[in-house]
Amino acid sequence: MNKIKAAITGIGGYLPDYLLNNEELSKMVDTSDEWIMSRIGVKTRHILKEKGKGTSDLAVPAIRELLKKTSTHVDEVDFVLCATVTPDHQFPATANIISDKLGIKNAFSFDLNAGCSGFLYALETASRFIESGRYRKVVVVGAEKMSSIVDYTDRATCPIFGDGAGAVLLEPTTEEYGIIDSIVKSDGFGRVHLHQKAGGSVMPASEETVNNRLHYIYQEGQPVFKSAVANMADTSVAIMKKNQLNPEDLDWLVPHQANMRIIEATAKRMGIKKEQVMINIHRYGNTTAATLPLCLWDYEHLLKPGDNIILATFGAGFTWGAMYLKWAYDGEKTGKPSP
Numbered sequence: 001m002n003k004i005k006a007a008i009t010g011i012g013g014y015l016p017d018y019l020l021n022n023e024e025l026s027k028m029v030d031t032s033d034e035w036i037m038s039r040i041g042v043k044t045r046h047i048l049k050e051k052g053k054g055t056s057d058l059a060v061p062a063i064r065e066l067l068k069k070t071s072t073h074v075d076e077v078d079f080v081l082c083a084t085v086t087p088d089h090q091f092p093a094t095a096n097i098i099s100d101k102l103g104i105k106n107a108f109s110f111d112l113n114a115g116c117s118g119f120l121y122a123l124e125t126a127s128r129f130i131e132s133g134r135y136r137k138v139v140v141v142g143a144e145k146m147s148s149i150v151d152y153t154d155r156a157t158c159p160i161f162g163d164g165a166g167a168v169l170l171e172p173t174t175e176e177y178g179i180i181d182s183i184v185k186s187d188g189f190g191r192v193h194l195h196q197k198a199g200g201s202v203m204p205a206s207e208e209t210v211n212n213r214l215h216y217i218y219q220e221g222q223p224v225f226k227s228a229v230a231n232m233a234d235t236s237v238a239i240m241k242k243n244q245l246n247p248e249d250l251d252w253l254v255p256h257q258a259n260m261r262i263i264e265a266t267a268k269r270m271g272i273k274k275e276q277v278m279i280n281i282h283r284y285g286n287t288t289a290a291t292l293p294l295c296l297w298d299y300e301h302l303l304k305p306g307d308n309i310i311l312a313t314f315g316a317g318f319t320w321g322a323m324y325l326k327w328a329y330d331g332e333k334t335g336k337p338s339p
């Protein structure tokens with residue numbers, strides 16, 4: 001019998017209604033649409049404005065759509081894995097809260113934090129549970145309320161990020177579809193360039209940490225940019241070589257949406273055309289662990305069984321990686337039309 005592989009069998013997504021555009025941002029900090037579009041490539045980002053709502057409130061509608069589209073009953077779900085850096089609370093896990101809100105009672109659930117690489121790390125982790133033969137329906141969700149940790153007085157970071165959630169269903173297959181290979185890496189030294197200073201056990205919240213704005217994202221843009229280009233491109237090229245994939249064999253690159261210039265540099269190194277690359281950074285910004293599933297959600301209607309797809313990512317940690325999969329179903333039947 002063929003080996004069991006994990007295949008993505010459906011996608012759901014959710015974006016909060018409020019749209020923060022570059023014109024509005026330019027009134028909040030000293031910036032311009034021209035600078036943001038040329039240096040980052042973001043035009044608008046969705047923001048969850050309602051008080052008392054958190055990351056689980058983004059994940060729940062995304063998973064609800066996923067379960068509906070795949071005709072999956074909540075009782076069938078075995079495992080819920082949530083990738084996020086903006087959990088509802090320090091504890092319990094947001095995945096526990098999501099499961100409760102959806103009425104998922106027969107599953108275990110936990111969170112995974114790998115910065116912007118969270119979704120790819122979560123797919124890598126969840127696929128092993130499927131391959132074991134023990135779990136048959138696994139929900140992997142990347143969800144972020146980045147606006148809860150973005151400093152809207154810091155012009156170097158506030159144009160980048162947005163809120164949103166994307167979820168996929170993983171199921172076993174013995175056919176020639178599903179997750180085939182991956183390269184995942186981390187280097188904790190990178191933390192010096194990208195982190196949240198306060199709120200953890202090293203520096204618990206205090207009046208001083210709040211006054212000094214230490215609960216927001218701290219990022220040294222240039223070293224992060226350099227590492228992102230080098231590592232995302234290197235692993236993407238490495239996974240192509242490892243699987244004897246030429247540029248023309250690849251149907252889609254699904255890159256983390258951190259900066260349009262990083263996406264272009266990665267595609268160039270891989271020798272692929274812009275038409276082979278999923279891009280939505282201009283509409284959603286960097287939604288951290290949600291960028292990859294939100295790309296798949298936007299492009300689902302174009303995906304065909306057997307499509308060769310590489311997911312590539314880089315994020316806080318540093319964490320990075322690439323994954324090669326063969327698409328498992330006809331997305332035209334379930335995907336939404338192009339926006």
Ligand code: UT7
Nearest residue numbers: 030031032035039116155156221222224225228258259315
């Ligand atoms: O997803 C997690 C991983 N994160 C990333 O991949 C992000 C990686 N880094 C980046 O995307 C880029 O480094 C940034 C978008 C954060 C910054 O772009 P940059 O081209 O590296 O700009 P910079 O930091 O070198 O700043 C260049 C200039 C500076 O002015 P001076 O010193 O040259 O006078 C900044 O003060 O641009 C200035 N600047 C701005 N100007 C207008 C920085 N932010 C802004 C802004 N509007 N929003």
